[in-house]
Amino acid sequence: MPPREAVDERLEVVVSESPIAVRRRRLTPTPYTEYNPPFSDSKRLRRSLTGDMTTTAEWVQRCWQLHFGVSLSVLMFGYFANQPASKYIPIDPTLLVGQECERAFLNVLSSSLEDPFATVCCNAVNIHGICNKTTLPLGSRLSRFPEAWLIPLFPLILRWCVNRWNNTIQNNHTMVRRLVLYITMMLIRGVILYRGMNQMENYFHSTDASCWYQEYLREDQATCYGRSFDFSDHVVLYMAQILPICLAETLECLQQPPTLPPRRILSTQTMTLLTSMNGGINPDEETPPKKKCPSVRPLSVVIVFGTLYLYLITLWGSYRTTAYFHTGPEVFMGFAVSLLLQWPLYRLQCSEQPFLRYVQDWFFGK
Template identity: 30%
Template sequence: VLGLECRKAYVDVYADSIHAPGAVICCDGSDSGGAFASGLCSAEGLPLTRQLTRFPDGWLIPLVPIGLRFLAITYGKLMSGKGLGLELNGTRSDLRGMLRRLGFYALVMNFRGWILFLGLNSVEDAIVRSSLFSNSDECWHKPHLKPWQQHNPSGGGCYGREFDYSDHIVLFFGHIIPVAMFEVLYSLMVPLRLPENRAHGLSRALTVVQMCFFIYLLLTTLVSAKKTATYFHTEAEVVAGYFISFLIQVPMMYIIFTDNWKAIREFVDLPLVRQHDD
C-alpha cells in the first residue's frame, strides 16, 4: 500500500481516495501515525480482551461464575463428607439448579448467535442489497480488501461503507455481560446449600471471587467495546448494536428482579423476590 511495508494496514473507508490524509494507517511498529494509529495497531491488551470475540472462548468465559459455584459446591460437599448427591436436607440441590441455569444460559447465547447475529445479518444484507441503500461511490479501497470482502453479499455496495450494526457490541452486552451478571446476582440472592457452618463462609468466598472476576470481565469488555466504537463502526452502528442487545438484557434483568414469569424463575432456581426481601 503506497509503497509501505506494513505488518498490517487499515483504511478509512469514508476517505475520498487512497491519497487523502489518514486514508491508510500502516502498522509498521513505529509511532509515526500518532496516538490514534498506535491504539489501532497495538496488539497488546488486557488478558481475555482478545478471547472475548473468539469461538468458543466468548461462549465459555461468561460461564466462569457458574463454574466457580460448581467448584465451591463440590469442595463444600467433599469436606463435609456428604458426597455429591443431588438432594440435601429435602431441598432441591444447587447442582440440579446449576444444570438448569446452564441450559438457560445456553439458550440465551444461542439466541444471540443464531437470531441476533446470523438472522439479523441476513436481514441487514438484504436491505443493503436494495437499490435504495446501495452505495454507488467509487470503491477505491476494494483492491486492498480480502477476497471474501471484495465479493461480499451486499451487492454493488462498497464494503465497509454500508450500514452494519456492531455485532461485537451485541456480543458484549447481549451475551457476555448478561450471562455472567445473572449468575453473580444469583449467588448474591441464593447462598450455597451446605450443612453445618460451611455454607456461610464458603458462600462469602464464592461471592467475592465471582465479583472480582465479573468486575475484571466488565473492564475488559468496556475496553473492547471502546476499541470497536472508535475504529470499526460509526456511532449509529454502535447505538443500533446496543439497542439490539436490550432484547437479551431486559428479559434477563426482568426475570431476576421481579416475581413475574414465575415458571422461569422456578426453572432457574430463583426464590421469589418478596421472599428474598423478607
C-alpha cells in the same frame, strides 16, 4: 424587679424554645435502633453476601441499572472519540506502496486515498491508537469460540464444582434450569441476532456498487466491504451474551452463596483420644463460642473479582469497537438489538410482578 432566680428560669425557657435549639433538635440524626422498618411482604427476600436478609429491589436492581449506565457511558465515550466519524477496516498491508507495514487499516468513509487519516500503517513506530496490540489476558479471546460461550458461565461452573466437592445437591435443579436458559440465550444471539441479521444485511447490500478502495481489499472481503450499514456484531456479543449472563449468575451467587460442607461428627473413640491428649478436657465443650459476625464467602469474592475483570476487558473491547471500527448509529443499533436478550433477563431476575414470580422462582429459587 423580679428576683434573679425567676429571671434565670425564664431565660432557660426562652433559650430551650428558641428556633436554633428547635432546628438543632430536628437535625439530630435518629439512631438506627429507633427506626427499623420491617421488610415489605411483596418483596422477595434473599441471602446476601454477608449472610443478612435483604430485598432484591435494594441492590440487585441497582446492579443492573449500573450495568446499563456504565455500558452506555462507555459507548458514548467511544462515539465522541470517533469524531470526525471514521470506520476502519483491515486491508492487505503489502498494497500500500512505499510503506512497510505490519498491519494496515483503511477508512471507508474517506473520499480518496489522499484524505487525512484515510489509511493507517502500523509498524514499529506507529503503535498507538488503532495499532495498539496491547491486550489484557483473555481480552483477545472474547469474540472467539469456545471462550465466548464458556467465559460468561464461569460463576455457574464454579458453583457446580463446589457442590461436587462438597458432595451436596444444593440448588442443582435451578442451576440446570439456568444453564439451559443461558445456552438458549447464546443460541438466539448466534443464530438469530448474528447470522440472521447478517443475511438481512447481505440481502439489502448492493453487489454492483463501486468504491475507490476496491483495489485495496483482500480477496476474502466482499465488494466495497464496510461501506454499507453494519450494526456492531461485537457490541451485540458483549451486551447480549457475555456481560448479562455473567452478571445474572454473579448476583444469584451473592444472594445464595454456596455453603460449606457440614462439620464432620467424630467417632467416640476419636473424641476420647483427643480428650486424653488435651488433659482430660473435651475441646468442643471448653472452646469458647465464637462471636457471630457477617462472614464473606471466599467463592463469592472470587466470583465478584472475576466478574469485575470480565467487565474491564469487555468494556475496553466495546470502546475500541466504537472508536475505530464502527460508526455511532451502527454501535447504538447493536446495543438496541442486545436489549432483546438482556432486558428480559433483567426483568426475569428483578421483577416483582405476580405473573413473573413463578418463572422467577423456577430459575432462581431455592
